[in-house]
Amino acid sequence: MYGKKVKLRILFISLLLISVILSIFLILKSLEENVVYFFSPSEIKNLAEIDNKKIRVGGMVKDNSIIMSSENINFVITDFKNEINVSYVGSVPNLFAEGKGVIAEGFLKDSNFLIAEQILAKHDENYMPPEVKEALEDK
């Protein structure tokens, strides 16, 4: 009915379409599994349940809260409304200090305690992550 050339072209286009649809599906699927949500300490207090997903918590490092030992670093993130304790093993960025903005990434143990895997680096002393800024403005 159709010539060989037309058949080939139809095959080609349908292959292309299928692969495009497949790859977009794959990307979105993997996006769903791998995104990390951001919360402020107050939002964590309001969480209905605590699941095993990696999250980010942002706010200020509370004054006089950093306690270092040879194994880990403990500190408190506050948005001046609610607080959360953080325990962290790893390297800290230069601008990690009391009274400065911070973002910690890790897993919640309970609504009051975060086991952090990473503390995010800031580049500039005046710079505050927009998430933190907003979280602080909301209070």
Add this chain to the structure above:
Amino acid sequence: MFISQLGFYSLIIGLIFSIIFLPVAYRDLFVNNNLISSNVFSILFFKLFFVLVSFICLIISFVNSDFSNETVYNNSHTTKPLFYKISGTWGNHEGSLLLCLLILVFFIFIFLITSRKEQKKYRIITLLFQEIIIIGFFLFLLITSNPFNHLFPSPKEGLGLNPILQDPILAIHPPILYLGYIGSSIILSSSIAAIIQNQVNNQWAKNLKIWVIISWIFLTIGIVLGSIWAYYELGWGGFWFWDPVENISLMPWLCLTALVHSVIVLEKRSLFATWTLVLSISSFTFSMCGTFLVRSGILNSVHTFANDPSRGIFILFFLFFLIFISLIVFFFFYKEKKIKQKNFLFSKETSILINNWFMMYFLSVVLIGTVYPIFLEVITNEKISVGAPFYSKLFIPFLIPFLFLMSIGPKMAWIRQNVKLFNIKIILLFLLSIFLSYLILFKTEQRTLFVSVLVIFSIYLFFTTIRDFFIKNQINFSQKISHFGFSLLILSIIMNGIFSREVITNIEVGEKHEFNNGTIYFKNINTFKKKNYTSIVGIFKIKENDNEEIYLEPELRIFNQPLIVTSEADIKTNFIADKFLVMNLVKGNDYYNIKYQTKPFMIWIWLSAILMCVGALINFFKRK
């Protein structure tokens, strides 16, 4: 003060020349001779001259620490070393845009003098479109980010340059990256001209290829420099973080890489004309999108100098305007030529097409990963981030067939390749790769299926690219070098990923820290006073396994203006692995936070990327 004024007025004169250029060049379009009028030439020359003067004025203002200039005040300081005063000129928003403009007017001039052999109309249309882009940049600079804003009364002291930007590599990283980005604007303009002139053919592809390769080389070097800088300066010890700003440079890179390949098909076989045009337009679009996202402050990173929404809106409109024009030209002027060409499934054309598909897949992964969080935040106000796991999950499975196809694709002949299924040498090579990867992975805990297969294919590709040097085949020398560089890059990245080790601990002066196969001894610290910072150097003695003791001396720099602490890692590099030590001090604590890393094949990552560029460069020398 005077210098600053001079800079401002030469910028305005430059803009006037740009605007005059449009009617002059347009009139020249209809003059019937094959030479471009000398007016066009002199206008472009004077414009280059005035923008150059303006840029030099800004440099002089920085060198003299003329704080009556707002840009200098915001980004410089009298105690800064001379070198960083100069590099600080483009280490900020206004200055870097002026540099961009300078490169634009420089490139348009270069295009004019190197395109003599081509048709006059094609040249003038390219120049006209390029000039529209330049005027856009002029207006952007003068309206939203004038580098010569006057401050009165003039302050005594400046605010200083962010210390992590005070670095020799970062002094050259922006100009080189810009050369790559701006190069893609010429690609866009000449595509538009070729469409209008209806000469999207193999001769045009040959000319376009030069600009594609130039942009690709600069973009690659620019990305590598940024990556080297992040490796030692940000103190993380990695070389790629899937940070949105890194992704943004990767998108035009993937586009250009696809274009480098497809333009060859257009040149040699007159195929893929439409596809090449699409890639040309998107390369520039992605470069501009990068500028928009970074400069508007939508993405926050070390590259965001100052947030000003009006800038973002300006770039956004300008971007839409350019894309709109390009698409209109593309849809209404482009006439696809039907060329009778024989095509077979097994041919170089097909393999390049497949390469391009892979590039587009990688591109869409990066694009979605970068843009999705922004959209989600605008729509639902949820804040998310997308990190390395997302990308590795989507890249690694596709990298495997990609590596395999790359090892066979380039050897295909044009038009038709007779495929021999069983070539004993190739099978032997493949078995050897399996054996080697078994040896490599045997002792590690990384024995998942994906990783093993990935290692096998990367070693196999490595072998085939080496083998290609010794046999006579379809592949030319520059391509052999570039492909060898790429296979080395992939192999080094994979090895680096598998064998990197790190020890992180908090330690006091005089303490010893034991880890599973070695010890770190924190001997003492020394303090030095430098011109604009105080330096604290820690001396560490590290013994691993039965190796010799090594001393590493990481440094903390406490800058006075602005008051910032930066960590300078100490890295001992050799051809097998980097030893990397960085320390940090948390205010009010006696403990130093240290991170000791062994990073295998680090130097090969940089070298192989440079090797790819060398391969591309060789292209220019082999034309008799």
